[in-house]
Amino acid sequence: MSNIGSYDERVRTFDWSLAEQELEYTAGAGLNIGWYCSDRICDKGGADKLALLWENAQGEEKRYTYDDVRVYSNAVGAVLRRLGVERGDRVCLFMDKVPELYIGVVGILKIGAIAQPLFSAFGDESLLVRLSNAETSAVLTQKKHAFKVRKILDKLPHLKHIVIVDHDGKTPLKDREVPFSLEGSKAVENLECFPTKAESPSVLHYTSGTTGMPKGVQHVHYSLISQFLTAKWVLDLQESDIYWCTADPGWVTGTSYGIIAPFSLGVTQCVLDAGFSTEAWYRFIEKNRISMWYSAPTAIRSLMKGGDEIVKKFDLSSLRHLASVGEPLNSEAVVWSERVFGRPFLDTYWQTETGCIVISNYPGMEVRPGSMGKPFPGITGTILDPSRNEPYPAPGKIGLVALKFDWPSRMRTYWRNEEAFQKKFRNNWYITGDRARVDQDGYYWFAGRDDDIINTAGHLVSPFEVESALLEHPAVAESAVVSKPDPLNLEVVKAYVTLKPGFAASKDLDLEIMNFTRKRLSPLAMPQEIEFVDSLPKTRSGKIMRRLLHAKEWGEEIGDTSTLEND
Amino acid sequence: MAEELKDIILTYVTKEYLEDDSEPLTYDAPLISGGIVDSFSMVSLKRFLENKYQISIPDDEATPEAFDSVNKIVSLVERFVAKKA
Numbered sequence: 001m002s003n004i005g006s007y008d009e010r011v012r013t014f015d016w017s018l019a020e021q022e023l024e025y026t027a028g029a030g031l032n033i034g035w036y037c038s039d040r041i042c043d044k045g046g047a048d049k050l051a052l053l054w055e056n057a058q059g060e061e062k063r064y065t066y067d068d069v070r071v072y073s074n075a076v077g078a079v080l081r082r083l084g085v086e087r088g089d090r091v092c093l094f095m096d097k098v099p100e101l102y103i104g105v106v107g108i109l110k111i112g113a114i115a116q117p118l119f120s121a122f123g124d125e126s127l128l129v130r131l132s133n134a135e136t137s138a139v140l141t142q143k144k145h146a147f148k149v150r151k152i153l154d155k156l157p158h159l160k161h162i163v164i165v166d167h168d169g170k171t172p173l174k175d176r177e178v179p180f181s182l183e184g185s186k187a188v189e190n191l192e193c194f195p196t197k198a199e200s201p202s203v204l205h206y207t208s209g210t211t212g213m214p215k216g217v218q219h220v221h222y223s224l225i226s227q228f229l230t231a232k233w234v235l236d237l238q239e240s241d242i243y244w245c246t247a248d249p250g251w252v253t254g255t256s257y258g259i260i261a262p263f264s265l266g267v268t269q270c271v272l273d274a275g276f277s278t279e280a281w282y283r284f285i286e287k288n289r290i291s292m293w294y295s296a297p298t299a300i301r302s303l304m305k306g307g308d309e310i311v312k313k314f315d316l317s318s319l320r321h322l323a324s325v326g327e328p329l330n331s332e333a334v335v336w337s338e339r340v341f342g343r344p345f346l347d348t349y350w351q352t353e354t355g356c357i358v359i360s361n362y363p364g365m366e367v368r369p370g371s372m373g374k375p376f377p378g379i380t381g382t383i384l385d386p387s388r389n390e391p392y393p394a395p396g397k398i399g400l401v402a403l404k405f406d407w408p409s410r411m412r413t414y415w416r417n418e419e420a421f422q423k424k425f426r427n428n429w430y431i432t433g434d435r436a437r438v439d440q441d442g443y444y445w446f447a448g449r450d451d452d453i454i455n456t457a458g459h460l461v462s463p464f465e466v467e468s469a470l471l472e473h474p475a476v477a478e479s480a481v482v483s484k485p486d487p488l489n490l491e492v493v494k495a496y497v498t499l500k501p502g503f504a505a506s507k508d509l510d511l512e513i514m515n516f517t518r519k520r521l522s523p524l525a526m527p528q529e530i531e532f533v534d535s536l537p538k539t540r541s542g543k544i545m546r547r548l549l550h551a552k553e554w555g556e557e558i559g560d561t562s563t564l565e566n567d
Numbered sequence: 568m569a570e571e572l573k574d575i576i577l578t579y580v581t582k583e584y585l586e587d588d589s590e591p592l593t594y595d596a597p598l599i600s601g602g603i604v605d606s607f608s609m610v611s612l613k614r615f616l617e618n619k620y621q622i623s624i625p626d627d628e629a630t631p632e633a634f635d636s637v638n639k640i641v642s643l644v645e646r647f648v649a650k651k652a
Contacts, residue, residue, distance in 0.1 A: 057597055057600055057601040057602055058601075096602070121605065273602070274600055274601060274602050275597075275598075275599045275600050275601060275602040275603070275604070275605060275606075275631070276599065276600070276605075276606060276631060277599065277600035277631060277632070277635070278631075278632075280600050302606075302631075305630075456607075457606075457607075507614075507617075507618045508618060510614070511611060511614050511615055511618055514610075514611045514614065515583060515611055518607075518608060518611060523605050523607035523608040524607055526607060526608070526610070526611065528607070528610050
């Protein structure tokens, strides 16, 4: 029997207080996610239960019980307090998927500071923009990533401490660096958690904007209520599950469903800190008897590419429930997973801003391959007619996916950018930026983005940010960045570039610009294709018309070109 | 040719993708499954090989498995260089 039981019945009787009761939270009382993710589980008798099983590419393994998570997160909290980190200070986690990341988030939340996880593949420019905007006071990082922080340190006056979590004692520490070792630190049995309340800030995740720099999405401790219940009903996490969320906590899925949800539910989770390999992934499932697997369409399509035969080499019978997130899950992937694993991947839909799954397929509900599913109980969704900003009166038409913005884990604002936050609403509906239609039975079907943001392998990339980085290359005069269809990653980044006088297009220059962007931003943001052109299409007022280039890539109608500048 | 190829590729990967220069890369070190080169960066590595050796590697041959170590990349490149000849 699944946790959700009947979806329709849950919708009919829903109230978020269900989660509050399960978590024994009463309105107005203290609420600290860090405590819920460690101390509470221990208090409930789960101290010896395995919380985290971690393995890296070399096969090295580490295991942490809930009591370990409690004691080690206390140690993280204690060291930050000693350094002077206080309630509300932003503490960035800039690491691979190492145990210090998972336990570090818990420790930061315990002292009332704001956890700011950032993807460890970010280049120095991406890092600088996000640390500057958040005025981050401390960074927890590994020695292999510390050099990126050092490169930008002079531009970060607010950054007081760089905590190296794997300092070997040999390499000399540089300015503002502090050594730390999880296992080597003195056991901190008791740490007084900061008495955060429901609306106290908890996590700050950065997301890409169409026209501006990345925005910090501000979440609060009350987000736990939604994250706990959606994990229970959608991911169907149960006491005996061995759970694997393949997402990196540098992105919201890895934090909401890779740290907060499983730890607050007291579930055992596994982490594989290694690059993708079909065989290694199947071996990981077999070895650890994974029962619930939450992954992403790009990974699933990569597994599909590996074929059916390889699946037969492994005993994957432990898998009982599969779900997917990040980008639309194509129907072929759903059908394939049902054939080879004996169960379909259920698509889930949500965003950094929503903090939790908002539209989904559910255990026990009929799966319509290719569909996003239906709104989570308690969440009101609709399709808005963009011309009127009103819901369409009947199903079937493609419009804007909009939500009533009233569930616990919704973002509270964009960090110091209330204006951008307010722009996300029309007629009191939160506009997701995605387009979809609803069928007669209430299932949502994704149709595309409503803006220029590029969704590559489930990660959002801002064309503006890539264009800005390209312009810093000495050869680039102008640039326009659009998405390009890709069978594996859904979309990839493509750049149109004009060159400055004295530079000529060549294969070597193409590669040089690719690598330049990769190092400044991230591999995700690196254009997978660069097209050198003599000029870019512009309006008469000089604005680059990205939509014409987008239409060219996607084979779409170009539309109105009356404002196009005449060459 | 293999030895020279190996060194060129190893030097390139070390220079472009390795963040921690304290641990030198070996010819058999897992690049993709070891998380040194991700699938997106693999595109730039493929582009480097194509430019350098004047070859074209089709996407279905440019798999994570084929790019998983310097030695494997050398085998792949040698195959396409031989085809060209």
